[in-house]
Amino acid sequence: MLYSSYFIPTVKETPSDAEIVSHQLMLRAGMIRKLAAGIYTYLPMGLRSIRKFENIVREEMNRAGAIELLMPSVQPAELWQESGRWNFYGKELLRFKDRKDGEFCMGPTHEEVITDMVRREIKSYRQMPINFYQIQTKFRDEIRPRFGLMRGREFIMKDAYSFDVDSSAADASYERMYNAYVRIFDRCGLNFRAVEADSGTIGGSFSHEFMVLADSGEDAIASCDSCRYAANVEKAESRPTQPGAAKEMLPLxxxxxxxxxxxxxxxxxxxxxxxxxxxxxxxxxxxxxxxxxxxxxxxxxxxxxxxxxxxxxxxxxxxxxxxxxxxxxxxxxxxxxxxxxxxxxxxxxxxxxxxxxxxxxxxxxxxxxxxxxxxxxxxxxxxDIRTVVAGDACPRCDGGKLEMWRGIEVGHVFKLGTKYSTSLNATYLDADGKEQVIFMGCYGIGIGRTVAAAIEQNHDENGIIFPLPLAPFHCSVVALNAKDAGVMAAAKEIYLKLEQQGVETLFDDRDERPGVKFKDNDLIGIPLRIVVGSKGLAEGKVEVKIRKTGEVLPLPVEEAITKIRQLVDATLVPCNT
RNA sequence: CGGGGAGUAGCGCAGUCUGGUAGCGCGCGAGUUUUGGGAACUCGAUGUCGCAGGUUCGAAUCCUGUCUCCCCGACCA
Missing domain, CATH: 3.90.960.10 (YbaK/aminoacyl-tRNA synthetase-associated domain)
Structure with a gap:
């Protein structure tokens, strides 16, 4: 991609209404623009990152056996009335009427729609287990949208729904999704924890949240310093204290x-x-x-x-x-x-x-x-009705102490049981020809929020430092002087070779001063950079710079290309487990 | 929903108290000189001062209403 013919509207000054780093940087790097409270346009660079993440999610969902479909954002009131959530969901559900006065809402989630589809189509135990997912825009009329993509009203979500014949089969589906989630966030290079969570109003028997650790996170989580126990503080259990020796009771x-x-x-x-x-x-x-x-x-x-x-x-x-x-x-x-x-x-x-x-x-x-x-x-x-604090004894192991963290909830997996299948009457016939209620699970990932969380976790004073799998481009080629035909020709050749080899490359061919190009390239967070200048070229060399470490390697052109290629390949290979 | 703050050029802001016909920096356009970390100079374009009423000879400024946006709270007994 030629920078000069692409669209990356960076800004120098921090927009006044952005509070947290990821929001500020996404605005400054020209990734998003706000249309209304909690409603954003994804500009080309933002969209590229979002698509990168969507594709990782898609690959892992497919690998885990989930099947992609796409449901509507606009949903009829009848379904919600049937599940009982039309009244229960409250003001977060954006409701409106069509020209015939029929009531509709913008879908905040899709349990109703998918269960409706499944109850019509899944009739036999032989059709299960089955798991459907979509990557789709949701709308929740949040009380207070904030922090850019972190808590928007309109946002992109991957939601998956599993359907099983019984509880233990549903457990297996849950575990497959849990493992897929671990792979997804691992592949993005994020520092995260899977924590036990309260299943809240969605209901169900148990759930885990996937939390990206960041000080700006809206959730508090507790984890044991010696065993694997980790939980949202909403859920984190306190360990019963041993009653001390009975003391003499003094008069009241x-x-x-x-x-x-x-x-x-x-x-x-x-x-x-x-x-x-x-x-x-x-x-x-x-x-x-x-x-x-x-x-x-x-x-x-x-x-x-x-x-x-x-x-x-x-x-x-x-x-x-x-x-x-x-x-x-x-x-x-x-x-x-x-x-x-x-x-x-x-x-x-x-x-x-x-x-x-x-x-x-x-x-x-x-x-x-x-x-x-x-x-x-x-x-x-x-x-147990108190909130745990740092230093509390771990509820699961002897000697462990709880540590507290802040986290951004990027994924949540629920075992739903039969809550929706019962209210919406989704049943199947078992091997004996007997009607049974389907067991469900649901599994969400906030797409935009994960990209924002990745930025929250990976930035410095100069801007974003994208983990390579989420970066809009893998590498940029910066031609130092656009008026120097030799430099431009060499840079272009490098750019074309990288593209040929599958390295997604942004060629900064703009007629700008070097400082401007460096600042912009740092800000937008491209992980790898090749700088082509007349001085280096005189010795047959260009510079490979690694955004994260600041490391600069002067290398001959061919070696630089090979090096970039190696770095990209090393980071992009899917993790093996 | 409660409390606080803000809407003035694309962005960041001043001007509002004390009414007199709109300004600064960045950005944008043209030109010259520059060219390894957000260049300098010259010239130039850009505004329903959020919106609607009102007061006044005159309103960005005062009054009333309204819309939008941001922050904080829903952690206390």
């Missing part, structure tokens, strides 16, 4: 703690550490149910764990009025003792071993000291 006492509304205030006021206090929280299901949660004072509640533990669909903090009704106390002095209204009391596992604790007295400006579980207050049940 009510003390005045004027205006001490937070754990930190109370602990400081009473001159104790926060881990001697109990934090009391009241939660609402949003539909009339309430529950009280008890935590060690220095711990944080994990709302998702509590929600799952209570079996609620939604969870939110109770309003001040509801709290007043249930406890008779304003916020800041809550405790499990002496409730005005009985609600379930769930205590975190760490509360179990505590003795002589400080907790709210359900009375303004008053706390109890030396409160003891069992003697002074009952607990309905104990459960």
């Amino acid at each position: 006492e009510k003390v005045s703690t004027p205006a001490m509304k937070t754990i930190a205030d109370v602990a400081a006021f009473l001159n104790i550490l926060a881990d001697r206090t109990i934090k009391t929280l009241v939660y609402s299901s949003g539909s009339g149910d309430f529950a009280m949660a008890l935590l060690r004072g220095d711990h944080e509640l994990n709302e998702i764990k509590l929600k799952n533990c209570l079996g609620w669909d939604e969870i939110e903090m109770a309003t001040e009025e509801a709290i007043m009704r249930i406890t008779g106390s304003p916020i800041g002095f809550l405790g499990p003792l002496g409730l005005k209204e009985q609600v379930p009391v769930i205590a975190d596992l760490a509360v179990e071993g505590m003795a002589n604790v400080v907790m709210g007295a359900n009375e303004k400006d008053m706390h109890f000291i030396n409160a003891n579980l069992g003697r002074d207050f009952p607990v309905e049940r104990f459960a």
Whole structure:
């Protein structure tokens, strides 16, 4: 490709509305332009990277036996009503009407459409296992789109759906996809972790997220420093602490703690550490149910764990009025003792071993000291409801400690079970001619987000440093002086030879000063570069420069081409497992 | 949804408090000189000052409404 006849609108200044590096660099490198909040045009360079990644995904999906198809973005309301998600999905689902007043939505995901197709076409156990995938544009009307392609409203996603005769066959499909995902992100040269995740509202029995590690990631993940355990903090389990030796119970006492509304205030006021206090929280299901949660004072509640533990669909903090009704106390002095209204009391596992604790007295400006579980207050049940922190003991191995990371969720695999096949009545006939419900799995990869995550993980002060498999071009050839016919002829020859050998090459033939060309080439992140200048040429040499390391190799022309060829081949061979 | 901020040339911004007919840098076009890390000089083009009302002799500037965009929060008891 000739730079001069291509379209790479780079910009020097960082656009003011871009917050994170990948967004800034994608704009500056001329990869994307914003049309509206969370809606982007992929310019040629951006599209090239996206296509590169799509093709890796496609190759690995095909290798894993998935079959490509393409479903519509516009979907009829009827299907969503049938699955029950038309009402459940909320404002993220962009709805509209056609000229005949028929209701439609932009597809945020395709469980309904694929299940509809499958229930019509898959009738026999002999047609399974089968797995369909597509690479397609989704629309989710996000509350707050941000960070460029990282959280857009319109975005490209690879989604796959597996269909199996039973649960164990579905497990095998899940594992095949999991392994394919590992290969995909490995091939892109990304530093990632597969972590256990909460299956959330999509439902299903278990799921894993694929997280690219980056400080700008929106998710927190915990991983063990000695075993393979890794999980999203939403899901990460805490290890039950061994109860210490039973302590002598001191007499319960009510003390005045004027205006001490937070754990930190109370602990400081009473001159104790926060881990001697109990934090009391009241939660609402949003539909009339309430529950009280008890935590060690220095711990944080994990709302998702509590929600799952209570079996609620939604969870939110109770309003001040509801709290007043249930406890008779304003916020800041809550405790499990002496409730005005009985609600379930769930205590975190760490509360179990505590003795002589400080907790709210359900009375303004008053706390109890030396409160003891069992003697002074009952607990309905104990459960793991706190958020893990760095240094916590690993739940899976002895001696391991949890480390915390930030991650960008680029892929998610779910074992769905029969949730959608039941609501949409997707069944088959087994070998005995008996009707059975199909078992499903679903598997997503954010295409644009992965490219953005790759940039987030691979850049320097000069711009993007693309991993070669995702780079828009493998190599650039920079002719230093466009007016020097000798230089131009030599550069062009190198460019043509590289192209001939299958190296995707951008020939920077522009009549620009060398500085401009170097800056642009750095910014757009082409991994390899050959610089052709009159001085070097006089000695029969050109320079091979490696973007990532900054390494410069002066080589004779033919050797330079061979070198580039070798570097490209070495990086592009699919990993073998 | 709540809170904060911003819409002025393609991009980044000043001008708004104190109303007087729109400016800077980059970019863009022409020319000359330059040519190994975002060149210098000369000349030039480019604006419904987000939109709609209102106040005024006069509005980018004041008032009202509206749209759009960005950030933060939904981590507390």
